[in-house]
Amino acid sequence: MSKVYFIDVTNRDGVQTAKLGLSKLEKTLINIYLNEMGIFQSEFGFPTTKHESLYLQANLELAEMGVLQPIRLEGWIRAIVGDVETAFKLVPDIRHLNLSISTSDQMIYSKFQGKKTRTDIISNMVEAVEAARALGAETIGANAEDASRTDLDFLIKFGLAAKEHGADRFRYCDTLGYDNPFTIYETVKTLAENTGMPIELHCHSDLGMAVANSIAGAKGAIDGGQDAYINTTINGIGERAGNADLVATVLATTKAKGFAEKYRLGSPIRLTKASKIAEFASYAFGVPIPINQPGVGANAFAHASGIHADGVLKDPGNYELFSYKELGRGKPKFVETGREIIAGQYSGISGFSHVMGKMEVSFANREEANEILELVRYANVESQKPLVEDELLFIAKYPQIARKLLTLNPLE
Numbered sequence: 304m305s306k307v308y309f310i311d312v313t314n315r316d317g318v319q320t321a322k323l324g325l326s327k328l329e330k331t332l333i334n335i336y337l338n339e340m341g342i343f344q345s346e347f348g349f350p351t352t353k354h355e356s357l358y359l360q361a362n363l364e365l366a367e368m369g370v371l372q373p374i375r376l377e378g379w380i381r382a383i384v385g386d387v388e389t390a391f392k393l394v395p396d397i398r399h400l401n402l403s404i405s406t407s408d409q410m411i412y413s414k415f416q417g418k419k420t421r422t423d424i425i426s427n428m429v430e431a432v433e434a435a436r437a438l439g440a441e442t443i444g445a446n447a448e449d450a451s452r453t454d455l456d457f458l459i460k461f462g463l464a465a466k467e468h469g470a471d472r473f474r475y476c477d478t479l480g481y482d483n484p485f486t487i488y489e490t491v492k493t494l495a496e497n498t499g500m501p502i503e504l505h506c507h508s509d510l511g512m513a514v515a516n517s518i519a520g521a522k523g524a525i526d527g528g529q530d531a532y533i534n535t536t537i538n539g540i541g542e543r544a545g546n547a548d549l550v551a552t553v554l555a556t557t558k559a560k561g562f563a564e565k566y567r568l569g570s571p572i573r574l575t576k577a578s579k580i581a582e583f584a585s586y587a588f589g590v591p592i593p594i595n596q597p598g599v600g601a602n603a604f605a606h607a608s609g610i611h612a613d614g615v616l617k618d619p620g621n622y623e624l625f626s627y628k629e630l631g632r633g634k635p636k637f638v639e640t641g642r643e644i645i646a647g648q649y650s651g652i653s654g655f656s657h658v659m660g661k662m663e664v665s666f667a668n669r670e671e672a673n674e675i676l677e678l679v680r681y682a683n684v685e686s687q688k689p690l691v692e693d694e695l696l697f698i699a700k701y702p703q704i705a706r707k708l709l710t711l712n713p714l715e
């Protein structure tokens with residue numbers, strides 16, 4: 304029986320979102336939280352983008368050290384040989400790649416404007432896959448951008464060519480959020496049957512159906528005999544109206560009628576981390592979690608009307624599909640209401656030692672404390688908001704990695 308896996312793309316699609324961004328330390332913490340949650344793979348960034356190089360290298364080092372294990376770290380690039388070469392030049396240890404090219408006639412005629420034909424699309428992908436393999440890629444996803452507006456026979460041809468030359472998975476992108484659960488099920492099932500490739504579902508929410516389309520597409524892949532890999536982002540943050548929300552998609556896969564019993568996860572997901580990851584992404588992006596967000600919204604377990612409150616008090620199962628505890632909610636939160644000392648870009652050693660002392664972090668000597676404080680200052684310069692406890696703890700625990708994450712050198 305085929306299985307469902309999750310690939311989170313917050314650190315790629317999420318940061319591509321207009322008006323939003325993350326610091327390299329925030330991206331790193333997201334990888335750590337995704338790993339803690341049991342997510343199979345993180346699309347952790349752009350290996351051809353110079354300012355990402357040190358961040359990507361540092362995260363691969365964390366993987367080597369066992370900190371980012373077993374999560375798989377994969378980079379997103381265009382399916383062009385030149386980009387594959389640049390990726391391996393800037394990030395030599397990268398082992399997992401997603402190679403992207405547009406496949407629809409809309410994009411061929413109106414984006415490439417006569418510079419590429421369908422034959423070129425296939426040969427670009429095939430050459431990029433071969434180059435990636437030759438340079439040491441262990442897994443390769445062939446990404447069909449705008450797949451939902453692409454002729455199905457061409458998509459199959461594209462997938463088969465990529466597979467023949469060494470691609471491991473087919474990423475079906477509903478780039479514009481155009482599919483509905485019925486169309487994506489049929490299309491993906493046909494793709495799975497005819498290409499024999501595991502299928503990734505990359506869905507957007509322009510019509511409000513990203514989560515529904517993702518699980519319908521996953522069902523299509525599995526019914527077509529292949530594993531399904533659902534692309535998600537934390538809190539659904541992604542281009543335009545966003546992507547399939549990570550927590551909502553995991554809930555839908557594991558709790559929805561007729562789905563939960565029939566389809567199995569490739570790896571166990573620790574849902575108890577849901578609340579923490581959603582809150583951190585909300586803080587890091589500076590975007591509040593809507594109160595009605597599935598699982599993690601402030602109202603997801605709130606009851607006010609007489610009948611519902613009475614019912615849920617008698618038996619939560621009357622009006623709740625799952626427990627708040629499953630999502631890691633229900634623990635009291637500590638909020639400082641008195642004096643507060645914050646570590647920031649202009650902090651001194653005394654305030655900093657006080658902040659770290661509260662988290663039971665002490666330093667061997669003043670020199671070491673000064674070194675960590677300096678890194679904290681730089682981290683604050685990059686994020687421009689107070690660092691959360693986990694960020695401070697990360698810097699104290701992995702100062703050499705933090706130094707790498709905080710190094711930006713545009714003059715090189």
Ligand SMILES: [Zn+2]
Pocket residue numbers: 316478505507541542
């Ligand atoms: Zn996307």
